[in-house]
Amino acid sequence: MAKSTVKFKETVAEYERLAGEVRARRFAPVYLLMGEESYFIDALCDLLAGTVLQESERAFSQYTVYGRDVEAGQVVNLCRQLPMMGERQVVILKEAQQMRQIEKLAYYTDKPSPTTVLVICHKEKSVDKRSTLYKGILKQGAVLESVRPRDYEIAGWLTQFIAARGCAIDPKALTMLTDHLGTDIAKISNELQKLLLSLPEGTKRITDQHIEENIGISKDFNNFELCKAVLTKQSERALRIADHFARNPKDNPLLLTVMALFNQFRQLFLINYLRWQVKYRGTAFPSDAELMRILKVGNIFAIGELKQAAPLWPNRKVFNILGLLREYDAKSKGLGAGGASDGELLRELLLKIFLL
Structure with a gap:
């Protein structure tokens, strides 16, 4: 069929x-x-x-x-x-x-x-x-x-789902949910229904603190915070989050972390390419709303962070990092990992990224 x-x-x-x-x-x-x-x-x-x-x-x-x-x-x-x-x-x-x-x-x-x-x-x-x-x-x-849904379609649906119930959600809390629960919207909706019932009366906005207290996802040690640390080249903080992941491998599978990092560097690559087109081809740089569509990003705050960080990661480096991430995607699935644990592989990957 x-x-x-x-x-x-x-x-x-x-x-x-x-x-x-x-x-x-x-x-x-x-x-x-x-x-x-x-x-x-x-x-x-x-x-x-x-x-x-x-x-x-x-x-x-x-x-x-x-x-x-x-x-x-x-x-x-x-x-x-x-x-x-x-x-x-x-x-x-x-x-x-x-x-x-x-x-x-x-x-x-x-x-x-x-x-x-x-x-x-x-x-x-x-x-x-x-x-x-x-x-x-x-x-x-x-x-x-x-x-x-595709992974990039979840955030928009979740925002509408929560808004229909008279509430809103912070961008970080939204990313924590989607990173942790993936694209299983039946599971996501069940967790959200329980969360909304447990919130104090009159709560109109879901924060990362609510997610941590009610769903059990750490607001300080998650893929959102790891990607942000890498994006801003905070190597010490990124490695500290990686150590937490190594101690809690079931809650932080390497495959999901590699996917999150790959998506972030793919977005950086596109922003750098669009800026190259502005400089050498005279095209107009897209508006933030247009960038959200191109990069498949669900909120305007993430666009600002990506634009600000892009000069730190020129495309000659980003291209090599995307290759590294493909390599560690295979290792996360047991191909060529050499018996290394997820925690060891993630630490190794991060060090290679920061040393490029």
């Missing part, structure tokens, strides 16, 4: 649109929620499960079945029966990717019942878009294709 062309921002926008329609009680007869990212699939399914019917109706007119346990014909028969109570019934098919001959659901989805809301949760992959099933649901109902 061809790789999806849907972008993460399109998934977010379509989720918000469909969620708004559900809250306004404008229901489609069939929902196909599919893709590799389970967060939006679960969130929209839960919203439908808690909205379409009144609580008193759910025991009689809401059914949840699983793809591994049912056949398509059973689901079709369930959808075609009349509601026991009220005007509608809800049929939720979970783990639909495990159903054999799922394409037979097209016998129903081509002409769905007006009294049934069918929700198909198809995780891990998408339904074949060339299939009759997909085309029928696209015509008669609603489709949400849920794709996973």
Whole structure:
């Protein structure tokens, strides 16, 4: 099957649109929620499960079945029966990717019942878009294709997620979260929900102190602080953070640290190249807003720090450092590490960077 062309921002926008329609009680007869990212699939399914019917109706007119346990014909028969109570019934098919001959659901989805809301949760992959099933649901109902975010897309989504809950987050706290939790937005949202519940009443801004106290990520010893120390050539501070990482290797995997450093030096390389173009080609240097897009940086403060530090790292050095980081990326995966620990490798890498 061809790789999806849907972008993460399109998934977010379509989720918000469909969620708004559900809250306004404008229901489609069939929902196909599919893709590799389970967060939006679960969130929209839960919203439908808690909205379409009144609580008193759910025991009689809401059914949840699983793809591994049912056949398509059973689901079709369930959808075609009349509601026991009220005007509608809800049929939720979970783990639909495990159903054999799922394409037979097209016998129903081509002409769905007006009294049934069918929700198909198809995780891990998408339904074949060339299939009759997909085309029928696209015509008669609603489709949400849920794709996973790239690492640089997480910060923007998180900022909006927190803002929707009446709060804001400092840039450092945001970076601590994304560095520690990666791109698993289901895990991130769970941690944030717990964090928001634990904050003192009236708190309107999440700080690095809140992250340290409630999620257990050190505000002084993390990839954000290490990258900042390297960026500003504070070698003693960077090595002190590396020593902390060496004592806590499970919380600070070398691979994530190398990725964070690689991304920072890639950004420096681009800034230096853009300045070279200004000097030798007469082009205009991009605005900060444009730089955020080019560098895939989520906040304006990071842009200022990168611009200020770029002269300290000319591209002849940056090019060599990017090569070093590729080498240590391989070593972090066990290739040519020679039995050295993550802590030893990180200290070695930092010394090589500062000695260039």
